[in-house]
Amino acid sequence: xxxxxxxxxxxxxxxxxxxxxxxxxxxxxxxxxxxxxxxxxxxxxxxxxxxxxxxxxxxxxxxxxxxxxxxxxxxxxxxxxxxxxxxxxxxxxxxxxxxxxxxxxxxxxxxxxxxxxxxxxxxxxxxxxxxxxxxxxxxxxxxxxxxxxxxxxxxxxxxxxxxxxxxxxxxxxxxxxxxxxxxxxxxxxxxxxxxxxxxxxxxxxxxxxxxxxxxxxxxxxxxxxxxxxxxxxxxxxxxxxxxxxxxxxxxxxxxxxxxxxxxxxxxxxxxxxxxxxxxxxxxxxxxxxxxxxxxxxxxxxxxxxxxxxxxxxxxxxxxxxxxxxxxxxxxxx
Numbered sequence: 001x002x003x004x005x006x007x008x009x010x011x012x013x014x015x016x017x018x019x020x021x022x023x024x025x026x027x028x029x030x031x032x033x034x035x036x037x038x039x040x041x042x043x044x045x046x047x048x049x050x051x052x053x054x055x056x057x058x059x060x061x062x063x064x065x066x067x068x069x070x071x072x073x074x075x076x077x078x079x080x081x082x083x084x085x086x087x088x089x090x091x092x093x094x095x096x097x098x099x100x101x102x103x104x105x106x107x108x109x110x111x112x113x114x115x116x117x118x119x120x121x122x123x124x125x126x127x128x129x130x131x132x133x134x135x136x137x138x139x140x141x142x143x144x145x146x147x148x149x150x151x152x153x154x155x156x157x158x159x160x161x162x163x164x165x166x167x168x169x170x171x172x173x174x175x176x177x178x179x180x181x182x183x184x185x186x187x188x189x190x191x192x193x194x195x196x197x198x199x200x201x202x203x204x205x206x207x208x209x210x211x212x213x214x215x216x217x218x219x220x221x222x223x224x225x226x227x228x229x230x231x232x233x234x235x236x237x238x239x240x241x242x243x244x245x246x247x248x249x250x251x252x253x254x255x256x257x258x259x260x261x262x263x264x265x266x267x268x269x270x271x272x273x274x275x276x277x278x279x280x281x282x283x284x285x286x287x288x289x290x291x292x293x294x295x296x297x298x299x300x301x302x303x304x305x306x307x308x309x310x311x312x313x314x315x316x317x318x319x320x321x322x323x324x325x326x327x328x329x330x331x332x333x
Contacts, residue, residue: 006033027067031065032047067295069121093119104307126283137190137251142249154235174232194309240258249270309333
């Protein structure tokens with residue numbers, strides 16, 4: 001079966017990654033929606049999409065569309081996802097799923113009632129580097145995990161410096177944009193859920209309206225594992241990374257918090273140091289292939305529940321920043 005997609009949001013991420021991934025995975029892109037008619041028209045032309053609209057109902061009422069990819073601003077995800085579920089469309093939604101945990105749970109419940117797939121676009125689960133780290137931990141290569149570190153700061157390109165930096169109501173800021181990825185990556189490799197967080201944020205001159213453009217903190221996970229994270233939009237020359245340290249060794253991932261299939265993972269333990277094999281393909285193609293399979297059976301790379309966990313933890317980080325206290329992670333799951 002060829003899965004036919006509608007795009008809700010004429011976004012940069014769809015243009016740069018997701019449209020090609022859909023086509024590479026055997027799907028087709030039938031239509032795109034943008035609230036701006038000129039943008040919708042130009043976007044459809046630039047990306048070889050036959051139809052465009054400014055009305056979401058045009059996509060949701062189209063019987064020839066099986067699934068939708070939602071990549072609008074974060075404040076719109078909840079309403080658009082619920083509407084898509086009611087229309088019987090399978091849904092891949094950008095992270096964070098919503099701006100509140102209650103809305104994210106409502107999205108999950110709407111999809112469950114409609115019998116459609118709701119997936120969160122946490123692409124890093126499809127990185128060969130992250131899977132190598134996860135598999136090494138599961139195989140006991142570092143003993144019992146004790147701690148982790150994530151370096152996910154970078155410099156936000158000019159063409160993305162819009163609502164993320166000046167629209168708090170749209171869900172901007174580094175925490176909802178980046179920390180959600182850290183949380184999901186850590187849950188994926190550790191196989192454990194977060195329980196509480198502490199954090200301090202910074203406004204380094206890029207964000208406005210009181211939005212943070214950098215944050216550092218610590219997340220406590222089940223079994224007492226602690227993870228340090230650094231996320232930001234203002235760091236031009238940094239290297240990303242993901243490390244996990246255990247009683248019998250360490251895993252060092254470099255240049256792995258990225259959209260591209262790059263980076264290395266080194267295992268250091270009593271046997272010495274060696275680089276792990278990390279052969280893998282396009283991360284977004286992995287997302288789409290798993291999503292297509294989940295329409296018939298199985299599960300997408302990241303489920304709605306995975307999205308709820310990353311959102312709930314990011315919101316706890318925001319509360320910790322505001323209060324200066326440790327905040328428990330509450331998902332209601």
